[in-house]
Amino acid sequence: MSVNYNVLGLVFASMHDSYVSELTKSRTMGSIPFGGRYRLIDFPLSNYVNSGVSEVGVITKSNYGSLLDHLGSGRDWDLARKKGGLHLLPPYSQTGGIYKGRLDALNNIWGFVEHSNAKYVIMSNCDVVTTLNFNPALKQHMENEADITLIYSKSFYDGEKSNCATVLEFDENNCLKDALVAPQIKGECNIWLEMCIITKEFLKKVVADAASRNQHSFTREILQSGNKDYKIMGFKHDGFFTRIDSIQDYYNASRLLLDPTKKNALFMKNMPVFTKIGDNGPVKYGLESNIKDSLIADGCIIEGTVINSILFRGVRIGKDTVVKDCVLFQGTKVGESCSITSVITDKNVEISNAKVLTGSETYPLYIGKGGKI
């Protein structure tokens, strides 16, 4: 993939943290572990890198220690560059305190955006997981000379189960008619993937306008109020995606990856998902191990039974233990003769011998970071 210096990528690493408050207690949205060896921010970063975007700014808000640790210099995404590369943009607001919305955040980092030679800006959140090459959308954006191109997917939507999805309506010319946040409807809808391409000159104008009016919500001020004045268009993404709005969503989204078709749609050969390298040994299966329908990351040592589960790096499962429908984060240690079902364990949880823990499919049991049982 050759490098496209015309595009600057921005990642909002902390958008919607409060929806998964259990998992963001000691981290931010972007550093939530996902898919056995990844953090949510790996998906937008890899999408940029695989699309040839090599200048990326990561906008943080709070609790971003684990994010900094994960990203380092950006080397594992090939973003430790002299020209472009990864830039961490810590929170700061000219009006005091932490920024309030996307427009406020952009206003505060505008110096960084201005300094870039790019003509286009792509923005992504971390709460939508998908694999996407931005180049077709970028081509459409340039051909239409649009101000904004919103990337969406057609998918089933249920207002009762969604916290914050934005549903988009387009007219026959593919121009935005309306954007509704968490509407109480049910059926096939255009769901915004929280990604868009924006022409930089246009973005500069609206960010400055919003600042002068003390407005900060991108969705409300631009997508909802501005759709008549601006050329806002849509680009449909047909690939696999999943949204993480709550811990139940997180649990369901994780287990979607146990379907090989969906897993292969997220992890494509020509679009590798990059992440921090752990240099763990291969997975070691013991003499009486029994594994079915599971995703298992390197460094695990498994002596027991694992069914329908996702095991992150370095998980240990003792003899005669049965793990079913679980998501076990990095470094979880489960002793011998345990039975754990529908459980999410955060990092470095230890469960001693002969424990029985049961959550439910619709409401998984969550055990916080470093918990000892």
Add this chain to the structure above:
Amino acid sequence: MYSKKRVVAMLLAGGQGSRLYALTKNVAKPAVPYGGKYRLIDFPLSNCTNSGIDTVGVLTQYQPLVLNEYIGNGQPWDLDKMNGGVHVLPPYETQSGASWYEGTANAIYQNIGFIERYDPEYVVVLGGDHIYKMDYSKMVDFHVANNADCTISVIDVPKAEASRFGIMICDEKKQIVDFVEKPKEPKSTLASMGIYVFSWAKLKEYLIENENEANAKREKGEPWSKDFGKDIITSMLKDGQRLFAYEFEGYWKDVGTLDSLWEANMDLLSPNVPLDLYDPNWKIYSRNNNYPPQYVGDNACIENSMISEGSTIDGTVDFSILFSGVTIEPGATVNYSIVMPGTVIKSGAVVEYAIIGSDSVIENRAHVGSSPEKIENRDKWGIAVVGHNVTVSAEKVVEPKQIIGENI
């Protein structure tokens, strides 16, 4: 630029590894895959980093393409340094002509210029075909404490096996008094591990002397050689230099043959073998492919095995090592075998007591290898080997001991 280093390591990676046959057809021996996600060279390189040696010259000659790409800028081993780091050193041309590396000593001789740039006190000479975890800094300390000119690391081997190795005879202070290559009647069981520490000034002197003597012999039509064990060590001993044996305790395995490569992999599955790949304080680093975690399907049956990232397992796997990106289809069986990266074992195929190279395909119902119990004449039994990028067509049989380098 100031670039002084106390210790520089030189890694001899130019050997062909001809006894690995099909597995080293297009790949230098140090780049041969091992242990589920590693290549042989990961062990000496990781040992260097973990021992605090940050300047390594890798001497390449035979089929260097894969090895060069793999080493790259050395980043996976933390050897991408502003000063020092890993350098691949192929043979080169000078005003007086070009020559291949004519032996292990000559390879170092031709790179005296590289070593001198760092003005080191000590040079560590390593091979690229052994599996072990070793703190070279302790060996350098031992070398310094003994005021030695050369220190050779040795391991105590069973008496019955001693005649396969270079054997050191030492006094009670571990000073080497004699050295015999592959003796018929060994007088000691201390075998050379092919790891040397030299005081650089002394080594340089002997490299130049060996080079001049060997060239003089060649001109006269006499037999000559430019080899570490045979020439450098022998002359140092003859001249009464201080040579010491540094006794290593731990796992060390030569993987120069197909049988030993298979055994060294199987050792990882034995709880009694002291080679820990999960020690966070002495990691073995390797270049990563960015594969997703391995997926284990509904039909899978896995026991006592090691499997790496990006693999899809839906068949039966028992006592085996599977590398990254391997696919085992439903109804396929892999027992007591090593399957290298990217290989596909299709439905109904059976792989037993075998090594399958990378990016190969074993088609439906093909049968590779056999368990020793099924063979009446034990002399006919051995590991079956399929090379890299080879397809074994449906229903074909690869017999034990057979080595397949082309599609069948």
